[in-house]
Amino acid sequence: MARRETALQAAQGRLMELIGTQFQPGDKLPNERELADLLEVSRATVREVLGQLAGEGVVKRTWGIGTFVNEPEGRVVPVSVGDVTALRDRITASGHRPDLQDATVSRVACPGDCAQVLGLAAGAPVWRIDRLFTVDGVPAVWLRDHLPLSVSGRDLDPSGLVSIDLDLFEFLAGATGTAVRRAEIEFSAVLADELLTERLGVPGGHPLISATQIGYGTGDTALFHGHITVRTDVLTLRIVRGG
Structure with missing residues (x-):
């Protein structure tokens, strides 16, 4: 399932890049066969990706006519939280x-x-690692993670996490020799207080999604504990479940 999800994400990313560089709002996309050739994937994969993008408002599909690029205004960025993958990616x-x-x-x-x-x-x-992510230049996600000073006798130096080039999951895998194999996330709805107003650039009382995330390595060993606050007018969180 994880491998299939990764392939779909890759195909969606390539199609979004194609849309962003070669098409304008209102333009008609090539048919499924042509897109499959361009993206080097199957027509079934193209059909599923187009279905996802239609659900997210990126494109509009009209039966018997074709698929058209929508206007970008009012869209939010969909982010899957169903797998252990870097937020950046x-x-x-x-x-x-x-x-x-x-x-x-x-x-x-x-x-x-x-x-x-x-x-x-x-x-x-x-x-403590504090990171404020932007999406297309707009503040979108504030993460505050806590890590032990050492794991299994290995001292941790997370200073490299001030760069977007190093993700927390990547850092832990390299520093501890143990990949984050499972992440548990618990969501709640909150209203922006003074701190969140300052961090995310929203007015007081603005609705946000808050989450507590725990990342586990081998067995039940917790590698980090963190809090995530998301602007849902910029990002939407999508959970994919299946066997």
Whole structure:
């Protein structure tokens, strides 16, 4: 399932790039056979990708006539949270440009909500990584992650995470020798307070999605504990379930 999902994401990313560079709103796309040849995928894959893009408002499909590019105004960027993949790559796969507007790494006392998850005493020193992602230049996602200072005897140095070129999952795999094999995410709806207004550039009381994320390596060993706050007027979160 993960391999198939990755192939679909890749095909969608290539099609979004094609739409963004060679077509204008209102233009008719090539038929499925021609798109399959251009993208070097099957017609079934093209059909599924077009169905996804139609559901997201990127294109409009008219039976017997064809598929047309929609106006971009009012669209939000769909991001899948159904697999363990870098946020940067999920945004890119949707045909949009991710960037880091701000990123800091600091050493702090472990907050109470993550100490038990990480198997640490309350107040024990941990790494805190704050990152503010933009999508096409618009503040979209604020992530605050906490990591232990060491995993399985290996000291962690997450300073490289201030660059968008290094993702948290990639860093942990290289630094600990253990990939993040499972991530648990719990969502809730919140209203922007003073801090979120400053970070995400939204007015006070603006509706947002907040999530707590725990990443696990081998077995039940937690590698990080984090909080995610998302502007749903910029990003939509899509969960794909299946066997």
